[in-house]
Amino acid sequence: MYPLIRNRRLRASESIRRLVRETTLSPDDFLVPLFVTEGKGIKEEIPSMPNYFRLSLDNLEKEVKELWKMGLCAVLLFVKVDDKLKDNKGTEALNPNGLMQRAIKAVKNACPQMLVMTDVALDPFSSYGHDGIVAEGQILNDETAEVLAEMSVSHAKAGADFVAPSDMMDGRILTIREALEDEGFTNTGIMSYSAKYASAFYGPFRDALDSAPVDIANVPKDKKTYQMDYANRYEAIKETQMDIDEGADIVMVKPGLCYLDIVREIKNEVEVPVAVYQVSGEYAMVKAAAEKGWLDHDTVMLEQLTAIKRAGADIIASYFAKDFIRTLG
Numbered sequence: 001m002y003p004l005i006r007n008r009r010l011r012a013s014e015s016i017r018r019l020v021r022e023t024t025l026s027p028d029d030f031l032v033p034l035f036v037t038e039g040k041g042i043k044e045e046i047p048s049m050p051n052y053f054r055l056s057l058d059n060l061e062k063e064v065k066e067l068w069k070m071g072l073c074a075v076l077l078f079v080k081v082d083d084k085l086k087d088n089k090g091t092e093a094l095n096p097n098g099l100m101q102r103a104i105k106a107v108k109n110a111c112p113q114m115l116v117m118t119d120v121a122l123d124p125f126s127s128y129g130h131d132g133i134v135a136e137g138q139i140l141n142d143e144t145a146e147v148l149a150e151m152s153v154s155h156a157k158a159g160a161d162f163v164a165p166s167d168m169m170d171g172r173i174l175t176i177r178e179a180l181e182d183e184g185f186t187n188t189g190i191m192s193y194s195a196k197y198a199s200a201f202y203g204p205f206r207d208a209l210d211s212a213p214v215d216i217a218n219v220p221k222d223k224k225t226y227q228m229d230y231a232n233r234y235e236a237i238k239e240t241q242m243d244i245d246e247g248a249d250i251v252m253v254k255p256g257l258c259y260l261d262i263v264r265e266i267k268n269e270v271e272v273p274v275a276v277y278q279v280s281g282e283y284a285m286v287k288a289a290a291e292k293g294w295l296d297h298d299t300v301m302l303e304q305l306t307a308i309k310r311a312g313a314d315i316i317a318s319y320f321a322k323d324f325i326r327t328l329g
Contacts, residue, residue: 023310025302027071027328030321031117031275035208036060036103037080048204049280050287052319054080060103061110070325074115076164076317077103080209081124088134090122093151096158104158117162117191118155120148120176129206129213131167131226137218139226145172149179152188156180162189162250168196168226177247191275192248195236195262198227201255201281208280236262237269244272250315255279257304260311267312275315276308283319298327 010020035054037044042056055063064075079099085092092098100118107116121131122144128134132144144167152163163180165172173192180188206212215221228235240251251270253263254277267274282304290297301320308316318324 023306025305025309027325029316030072031074031076031315031317032067032072032321033076033317035078036099038099046208048207048284057106061106064107064111064114068111068114072321076117078119078209079124086125086127088127090125090147093125094154101158104160108159115161117164118160120152120163120165121167123211124209128219129211132169134219141169145169145175148172149175152176153179153183156185156188162191164191166193173243173248174246189249191250192243193254194240194243194251196227196254197230198224199255201279204280204284237265240266250275252277256308257282263311263313273314274312276313278318
């Protein structure tokens with residue numbers, strides 16, 4: 001009781017604040033998303049994501065070596081596919097010599113210790129920009145899940161440590177797990193995007209991969225029939241528990257800041273690692289406001305990252321990973 005208890009004693013100096021701090025960040029918390037493109041010598045800045053790049057395979061190898069030296073130990077790969085290779089069934093996703101498969105090998109060649117996770121969804125390969133096969137104005141669930149399972153096996157054969165289904169099709173975790181087991185990839189992990197919301201924060205990412213849904217007749221104009229309604233909370237727990245029951249090793253909430261209540265709810269309910277994806281729109285807003293001089297980049301970045309971890313994240317997929325390392329001096 002006051003004045004015997006004065007809470008401010010534990011805030012009186014930076015040293016005491018550091019000593020009693022409940023939540024801390026380290027390089028081990030981060031999963032680094034990387035965008036890969038065809039070509040050689042390419043390091044192409046993404047206009048809506050300042051200081052973030054599409055990399056050709058040679059520069060991808062340089063990047064992962066740099067990340068490893070910085071203390072970052074895991075990457076999440078995405079590929080930008082040429083339009084001429086896109087179709088409604090994601091055929092190119094199964095090409096054993098496709099860009100994703102070569103990217104996995106490039107990372108492992110450059111830095112064998114680097115943990116490689118791979119995006120598993122059809123939107124980069126789809127002529128319609130959807131995460132599944134489109135038919136008569138609908139996104140087909142079961143047919144898509146079968147393709148995702150084949151895609152996952154292809155990534156495992158190329159050397160992926162984890163596959164990361166980001167599509168939100170029902171039952172796809174079980175389909176993928178069974179396919180991996182049948183092919184002998186019992187040690188290949190699954191990080192499931194379990195609570196992925198239909199968010200407006202994905203815009204810069206879709207620019208990076210040219211993967212936004214196309215606006216043509218008989219094709220859904222958004223992803224709301226498979227990604228979650230952002231008004232829902234309990235549904236996230238149900239989705240996540242189902243994915244764990246089907247064989248997911250890690251579960252993810254996406255996006256981050258607007259969904260910290262969901263992160264905490266899930267963390268309280270499950271016994272597997274929880275990942276959070278701090279998405280492209282969250283990154284772009286901080287960069288844009290900092291460029292305008294409206295806020296301090298590093299202090300806001302650290303506050304946001306700390307909030308994500310405080311909410312319960314064991315893993316943070318973030319475009320700020322290298323910026324965070326820089327703050328460690």
